[in-house]
Amino acid sequence: MSGEQRELTFRFLAEPTDVNYGGKVHGGVVMKWIDQVGYAAAVGWSGRYSVTVAVGGIRFVSPIRTSDLVTVTAKLVYTGTSSMHFAVDVRARDPMQESGDRLCTHCVIVFVALDAVEGKPIAVPAWKPVDDDDCRLAEYATKVMALSKDIEQAVARLRPG
Numbered sequence: 001m002s003g004e005q006r007e008l009t010f011r012f013l014a015e016p017t018d019v020n021y022g023g024k025v026h027g028g029v030v031m032k033w034i035d036q037v038g039y040a041a042a043v044g045w046s047g048r049y050s051v052t053v054a055v056g057g058i059r060f061v062s063p064i065r066t067s068d069l070v071t072v073t074a075k076l077v078y079t080g081t082s083s084m085h086f087a088v089d090v091r092a093r094d095p096m097q098e099s100g101d102r103l104c105t106h107c108v109i110v111f112v113a114l115d116a117v118e119g120k121p122i123a124v125p126a127w128k129p130v131d132d133d134d135c136r137l138a139e140y141a142t143k144v145m146a147l148s149k150d151i152e153q154a155v156a157r158l159r160p161g
C-alpha cells in the first residue's frame with residue numbers, strides 16, 4: 001500500500017571519509033546521497049521497490065566541507081505511469097552557525113516502481129500539482145527529462161562502435 005509521502009529530508013554531518021584530497025566532499029558521494037534520499041522517497045510514495053532510471057540537470061554549485069551539516073531534500077514534482085520525478089536539493093552549512101545554509105547541488109532524479117513478482121514497471125499513485133509552484137516544478141522536471149532524453153539520443157548517435 002502506498003504511504004504517499006511527497007517530501008523527504010536527510011540531515012547529517014559530512015564525514016572525513018567523504019572528502020577528497022582538496023578537503024571537499026567527492027561528487028560521487030553527493031550523488032550517492034541524492035540516490036539514497038530519492039530511493040527512500042520513491043518507496044515512500046509508491047509503497048514499492050523502485051530503481052533509479054535517470055538523473056538530469058545535475059549541477060554542483062558550491063562545495064561541501066568535512067563536518068558541514070548537510071541537508072538533502074527530495075520533493076516529488078511529477079509522476080508518469082510508473083515513474084516518479086523528484087527535485088533534489090543538497091544544502092550545507094557550518095553547524096556552529098545557526099544560518100547560512102547554501103545550495104550545493106541540485107538535480108532531478110527519476111525512479112521507476114517495479115512489480116515485486118516480475119520486476120516490471122508498475123503504476124504508481126498519481127501526484128497532481130496543487131498550486132503555481134507545483135506547476136512550475138512539474139514543468140521544470142519534464143523539461144529537464146526531455147533534455148536528458150535528447151542528450152541520450154545524441155550521444156548514442158555519436159558513440160563509436
Ligand SMILES: CC(C)(COP(=O)(O)OP(=O)(O)OC[C@H]1O[C@@H](n2cnc3c(N)ncnc32)[C@H](O)[C@@H]1OP(=O)(O)O)[C@@H](O)C(=O)NCCC(=O)NCCS
Nearest residue numbers: 050051052053054079080081082083110112121145148149
Ligand atoms: C528502469 C527499467 C526497469 C525501465 O525498463 P524499461 O523497459 O525501459 O521500461 P519502460 O520503457 O516501460 O519505461 C518505464 C518508465 O521509465 C521512464 N524512462 C525511461 N527512460 C527514461 C529516461 N531516460 N528519463 C526519464 N524517464 C525514463 C519511462 O518514461 C517510463 O515512465 P512512465 O511509466 O511513467 O511512462 C530498466 O531500464 C532498468 O531496469 N534499468 C536499470 C535500473 C537500475 O539498475 N538502476 C540503478 C540501481 S537502482
